Amino acid sequence: MAMTGAGERQSGSHPGAGPSPDEAVRLYETMLLIRRTEERLRDDAAAGKLPGAVHLYLGEEAVAAGVCAHLTDRDYITSTHRGHGHFLAKGGDVKTMMAEIWAKREGICRGMGGSMHVADVSKGILGANGIVGAGLSIAAGAAFGAKLDGRGRAAACFFGDGASNQGALMETLNIASLWQLPVIFVCENNGFSEFTPAAQVTSGRIADRALAFGVPAAEVDGNDVTDVWRAAGEAVARARAGGGPSFIEARTYRIQGHFEAESFVLGGGSYRDDHEIDKWREADPVSRFRSVLLESGTLDEAALGRIESAVAARVAEAAAFAAAGQPADPALAETLMFAPEEG
Amino acid sequence: MAMTGAGERQSGSHPGAGPSPDEAVRLYETMLLIRRTEERLRDDAAAGKLPGAVHLYLGEEAVAAGVCAHLTDRDYITSTHRGHGHFLAKGGDVKTMMAEIWAKREGICRGMGGSMHVADVSKGILGANGIVGAGLSIAAGAAFGAKLDGRGRAAACFFGDGASNQGALMETLNIASLWQLPVIFVCENNGFSEFTPAAQVTSGRIADRALAFGVPAAEVDGNDVTDVWRAAGEAVARARAGGGPSFIEARTYRIQGHFEAESFVLGGGSYRDDHEIDKWREADPVSRFRSVLLESGTLDEAALGRIESAVAARVAEAAAFAAAGQPADPALAETLMFAPEEG
């Protein structure tokens, strides 16, 4: 069953062919790379090694992995304050990303951006963004460019359930629908805006907001990478074929706090109970997909072990690279502000 | 059949009891007052007597009249750049409104606001507004206050089809639904944003945007004052009873240009054909309701004639008052900026 813009919302596990064995392996590698990287950053933050705030993607890996698997460097993504996973899934380099978060000269943004602004424009990663909802119109603009190019490029926009309450969402849904822009709206519904539960601030069903503008919408299990992959595959295919925008609401959960200083900021206050976190740990997208790979016979323990140690080595290498980096060049703050005039 | 928030949109003529004879007469008087006032302002603008831009409400009178008939001075409205009709229907004084548009000291805003900002806060008229969509959040705020007061007050927000593409609409629908605010969203769909037809810039059905947030929505014939009156009565009753927000899309048409300098600005360009205008002239809300009053025997020609000459006299008196007014006091621009500290 295809997504529908005819007022009918599609929910539940998403039909259609699943990823091939090779694709499945890549999906697992991507999720695992995000997982290990975020765990390392969690520990580095706890150890006071990171100067700024870090918002971690632990538990939400399947969304970035499942969507970006369908994109190439020629496609665009816009991301959020919780953007490490999107950056890595879209092919960003883990070493220069870590160096950026460490505020080092070798960072992908030369230490000028930090965790909330990791970007690699050469790979179509238009950047993590510290302004909730800002990525929506940027993605619409990139999709407008892609549409004018007529070369089948697409833009995916990641944003949270909290961001879906910014008017920018509806403005961009309207324009994307009218102009049939090749954009995929990916709402990562992890149930919270900071410490506020979605039920308190988000009325109705988020996917219905897309349907109201005639944008096909699907609700998927954001912790099932296959489900995300299928819905995203359909949406990206539609975009490339000139079929216009699509909306995917991925239900997921953030295992860490809103950001790594959360317990300090909360000062004893609490907004969710440990049972809820434990429940979601059991739905962990990485281990769930690991079992799928085993049961389907796609990979055996030995092969999985090889992948896992390879990823662990990459992350360790990246962390060492970041730690050994040089301090940022302060002069850049002034010299980089304006692009030099052409010709 | 009640409006519904259950995903079902209600369209077409609105059921339920109609206005009583007295109410019907008041509705006609209100529409006629707006009609004659706007005609006079149209002529004064053409004669170059009005310093600023004027956006006229000719042809849309039934919407303001039908909605405001259910409101008292204790209720609030927010209006648009096309706000004369809302001001008059909510009980604003035609003399001081005209004096304001003439930029006179006797104006309701002492000549500081003009046509786009006519307001009478003592009557709950929070003002015409030159920023498209700005009235939405102001109305939501006033409704929040009304809700906290718990005295059954309501706020109505008038806005156009063009304004419905501002993200502010969806933000306020969300908050109004969550907080069950006593606010009535009244979309005056006259088919155009300036010179741009709605089909080019407005996707889907506007009422569906409300339904996506669980806000009951109805589409009514905005040129049938009875239809508007019924839908608004239901919405205001719901608001007063603590039943939360409602959405009304009133289909109507503006007979004049976007503003009185339109033909000058268009410089020969055109965006609609005369047949369309003629078609809508035939659906003129004032003459339609006049026939209804006659046929229902509510009023005979003589009674109607008395009302019509009385209204004509009021408008002539208001225009004379405005013309005879003193120039605004320039010093006010500096002395009025800040309210004096209390106590």
Next chain:
Amino acid sequence: MARTRLLQAINDAIVEEMERDQKVVVYGEDVELSIVGDLRGVYAKFGRDRIRNTPICETTLTGMAVGLAAAGYRPVVQMMFANFLYTGMDSIANQMAKLRLMTGGQISLPITIIATIGGGSSNAAQHSDTNYPALMNLGGLHVAVPATPADAKGLVKSAIRNPNPCFVLEPNGRGGESGDVPDGEYLVPLGKAAVRREGDAVTVVAIGRMLKPALAAAAGLAAEGIGAEVIDPRTLVPLDYDTILGSVAKTGRLVVVDEAREACSAASQIAAVVAERGFGSLKGPIRRLCTPNVAMPYAPNAEAHVIPNEARIAAAVRELAVGARVTA
């Protein structure tokens, strides 16, 4: 040389740049029929892939420009009245002005935003702001304020070719004004002021719509034997301080005329820089003539009361010049 209206000069500049570079794409509310007038006929010439009407959603219009530029285009966004920039301010302030540094210089954003500023037409408070001070304070944005048709053409062309976000703020109500515009390719560099009239007694810096009354005042003062040197900065970011400081070095006296509200105005900025870098040449206080810190009133007489005009400019210059005579 041809007599051209300011709106037409902007139109010519945009058409020329659209012909020159396929990547130039224009959008905004009602641009196809052009309610503002500076895009008339462009749609008929280029069609909807090069210029298109948008819904009313400024938040998205400014944000889309960032994405479209990132995708290799050169968006030209017509925002109508500069008051509507506030509605689209998030992407202007948090994205356009910051993305290049935040990405370590990976991105360049060749965006041109056009809007009209200023009062004098009884458009009232929500359609009369002169709000370039906020844009100047953001860093990362260029700001042009053409006062003549020739500059309007030359600055719009430079803005469109510039690899950074540029705001071109047309003086409201001057669409009808005519002036000579050089034929063919004509570019005015960003950051180069124009000395509109030479004089030795007092330097008068007049921004945008204030140039005309400043020149009128200067002409009148000449008859009194007071030589006012009138400088039109033309762009506020970058701002040609050298030309201003050079003039003050000669005259020793400065009046800055700015339609913006007084607090943190461009006039304050220019006065502060001269009080810092040109203090040695100052022979008297620096006078600023601005709109007071008020919302623009609707009534014509009230507007006239708050906006700087020829008489006030002449009085300020005269007051300083008297000092000049004494010390001379």
Next chain:
Amino acid sequence: MARTRLLQAINDAIVEEMERDQKVVVYGEDVELSIVGDLRGVYAKFGRDRIRNTPICETTLTGMAVGLAAAGYRPVVQMMFANFLYTGMDSIANQMAKLRLMTGGQISLPITIIATIGGGSSNAAQHSDTNYPALMNLGGLHVAVPATPADAKGLVKSAIRNPNPCFVLEPNGRGGESGDVPDGEYLVPLGKAAVRREGDAVTVVAIGRMLKPALAAAAGLAAEGIGAEVIDPRTLVPLDYDTILGSVAKTGRLVVVDEAREACSAASQIAAVVAERGFGSLKGPIRRLCTPNVAMPYAPNAEAHVIPNEARIAAAVRELAVGARVTA
């Protein structure tokens, strides 16, 4: 007197005003648990009719404040970082700052908006703006920038009682700082600067978070025999020019320290007014120390490179003071 953290002082002020006036209503994103920290415990004390979490929609948060105030309430809106004011700028600039004049004085808007400003915490460009210049230029808005816990309490209370829109901008990263706060009812009037240290050689005006390094510099300079008079304006609208001009009349020299970007900064505004009204007493150029016109970088060393600090303040004062000695 009690040692209190700045965040706690704001919290105390809000609680006292909420107890004093039932019409004071607080809302914002995550105010119930208070992610910023200045509202901790308020929800438990007053419940959801007095303080409530909102969705993320700044455009509506600022607009609702206008309607809620028009309905007779005194909204206190916590906007978190001042960069998010841009997202809600339309209602700030086009409504709050203008509605009173546009309605001919019919309406008064007792709105308090609280947000944190400034860098120094590696929050990067989108969470570090010091953007009061834009607010100052709008007219119709009051702006307070408390630098001490006592002022934070006294200014928040005055802001909430004031019948006009007031912005209280907390210095980012100072939540932990403690200072003495008078017990009981304590109000600091809007528009009254504080002379934090007396001196005869150079006047140093230091805004908000810049007060601390300015006082440190002044202490060091005293050892060199250079008397710096340090003034904390406390509010930028209204701005206490008389106190500043009075001090310059004594010292003849002025340094203004402002974390805002240099162009059209509060420092430029203060310098311009002194160059206009205090020119006669000036013995040397006016020095401004600001953040250059850049987006705030992330790396701590790059932040330190652009934000004014004690060493730069001391150097600027010393430079002017040398002149002072010579002429003395």
